[in-house]
Every structure is written in C-alpha cells, then in structure tokens.
Amino acid sequence: MYFAVISIFPEMFATIREFGITGRAVTQEQVTIECINPRDYTTDNYRRIDERPYGGGPGMVMMAEPLSKAIEDARLRAKEYGCRVDSEHCPVIYMSPQGQTLSESSVVGMTYYDGMILLCGRYEGIDERLLSQYVDMEVSLGDYVLTGGELPAMVLMDSVIRRLPDIMGDDKSAEQDSFVDGLLDCPHYTKPHEFAGMAVPEVLLSGHHANIAKWRFAQQVSRTQTRRPDLWQAFTPTVEQAKWLEALAKADKK
Numbered sequence: 576m577y578f579a580v581i582s583i584f585p586e587m588f589a590t591i592r593e594f595g596i597t598g599r600a601v602t603q604e605q606v607t608i609e610c611i612n613p614r615d616y617t618t619d620n621y622r623r624i625d626e627r628p629y630g631g632g633p634g635m636v637m638m639a640e641p642l643s644k645a646i647e648d649a650r651l652r653a654k655e656y657g658c659r660v661d662s663e664h665c666p667v668i669y670m671s672p673q674g675q676t677l678s679e680s681s682v683v684g685m686t687y688y689d690g691m692i693l694l695c696g697r698y699e700g701i702d703e704r705l706l707s708q709y710v711d712m713e714v715s716l717g718d719y720v721l722t723g724g725e726l727p728a729m730v731l732m733d734s735v736i737r738r739l740p741d742i743m744g745d746d747k748s749a750e751q752d753s754f755v756d757g758l759l760d761c762p763h764y765t766k767p768h769e770f771a772g773m774a775v776p777e778v779l780l781s782g783h784h785a786n787i788a789k790w791r792f793a794q795q796v797s798r799t800q801t802r803r804p805d806l807w808q809a810f811t812p813t814v815e816q817a818k819w820l821e822a823l824a825k826a827d828k829k
C-alpha cells in the first residue's frame with residue numbers, strides 16, 4: 576500500500592517508518608511511506624508556505640499554491656507506484672478537526688485503497704480553496720486541539736497498516752480481535768508469577784483453553800459494561816458469543 580504524507584515536518588514520520596510493525600512493513604516493502612514537503616514547491620526566496628489570514632486574526636494560514644503542487648506530485652508518485660489515482664482508490668485525505676472521527680470500521684474500509692495521500696495542517700489551518708479543490712475526505716482523530724495533523728496522520732497509517740493482510744502474521748494480537756467485535760480488551764499477565772504481592776488469576780495457569788477463553792470473554796464483557804456502556808449498547812454478539820453470554824447470565828444467577 577502506498578502512503579504519501581504532505582507535511583512541513585517530514586522527519587516526524589521516522590516514528591512509523593523506522594520502528595515496530597509499521598517499520599517492518601516498510602522494510603519488507605509491503606508498504607511505502609513517502610514524505611513530501613510543500614516547502615520544496617515554493618518559488619520565493621523565503622520558501623514561504625504560510626501567510627497572514629485575510630480578514631485578520633491571530634496566527635498564519637497555509638497557502639494553497641505549494642500544497643497544490645505537492646499534491647499533484649504525490650499523485651504522480653502514486654501512479655508510478657501502481658495506484659489507480661482517483662478518489663475511490665487513492666483519496667486525498669485531510670487530517671482535520673472538521674473531519675469524520677476515525678473508527679475501526681473506517682480503518683477497515685481504508686485497507687482496500689491502493690494508497691492514500693495524507694495532508695497535515697499546521698498553524699491555523701489550510702486555505703479553504705485548496706481543500707475544496709483537492710481534498711476527497713476529512714478525517715479527525717477526535718475533539719481536542721493539536722498543533723498539527725502529523726500525529727493524527729501517523730495514527731491513521733498505523734491503524735491501517737496493521738490491518739493489511741500479511742502484516743501481523745502469527746503475532747496477530749488478541750486485542751485486534753477483541754476491539755474489532757466492539758469489546759474492550761481483557762487483562763493480560765506474564766512472568767513473573769508474583770508481582771508486588773499479586774499472583775496471576777488461576778484459570779490462566781490451568782492450561783484449560785476453553786475455560787481461559789470464557790474467562791477472557793467474561794472480562795471483556797464486564798469491562799465494556801462498566802467502562803464503556805456506549806460500546807456495550809452498540810455491541811452485537813456473534814452466535815458463539817451470544818451462547819457464552821447466556822452461560823454467563825445463568826452463572827450470575829446461581
């Protein structure tokens with residue numbers, strides 16, 4: 576999968592290009608992450624990419640021109656990489672507080688793209704005419720104020736990359752399965768057996784896999800009910816999980 580990131584701080588993206596599972600995906604060429612700096616598309620001596628806002632007010636606004644050239648170049652590179660460069664297969668996504676909030680379901684949808692071109696804002700934002708001309712989709716990480724769109728872009732890329740086929744391999748984490756079915760995660764334990772006077776729940780030492788799976792599911796259910804009643808409301812159990820829920824309900828009645 577091809578990612579082009581348009582940002583004035585390309586060095587930030589070493590975080591996902593050089594570490595962990597995303598870094599391995601890049602090394603193994605399952606994923607390409609190209610960083611494009613709009614400053615390289617300026618024509619003035621000061622390499623301006625921002626200007627004072629029309630209408631006054633604090634801060635600066637990112638200019639349309641350099642960003643438009645950067646996006647055009649990103650499209651060329653995406654095409655060279657083999658992407659079908661249109662909004663269905665390689666959208667221009669603006670990381671923005673005005674966007675749709677990122678969710679696991681929208682992440683899954685993005686794994687079907689050939690690629691994506693991610694636009695990261697800084698300062699007060701980007702000239703609206705650039706957005707209306709080039710942006711296919713605005714995506715937000717959530718309702719809080721940040722200094723830039725780079726971290727949201729990395730979160731989006733991380734969540735998409737880990738969902739691509741052949742990335743997680745045998746270390747596919749249980750966490751992926753749990754949250755995908757809309758439940759919070761169960762507790763995890765590892766060596767040593769004792770820590771700060773606390774042992775490990777006996778069932779996890781029993782080697783009884785069915786009981787262990789039931790205990791973990793029960794933990795996911797109770798944690799979701801207590802910590803995220805909104806997720807619990809929306810939870811739709813599989814046939815298997817519905818059976819386990821019945822068994823749990825019966826057990827609670829005893």
Ligand SMILES: Cc1cccc(C(=O)NCC2(NC(=O)c3cccc4nocc34)CCCC2)c1
Nearest residue numbers: 670671672696697715716720721722723724727
């Ligand atoms: C709730 C709210 C209202 C008004 C402004 C801002 C704000 O933070 N504005 C600053 C910028 N914020 C983000 O890019 C950004 C922020 C948050 C989540 C995101 N998910 O993707 C990109 C995101 C926009 C231009 C430069 C950074 C936030």
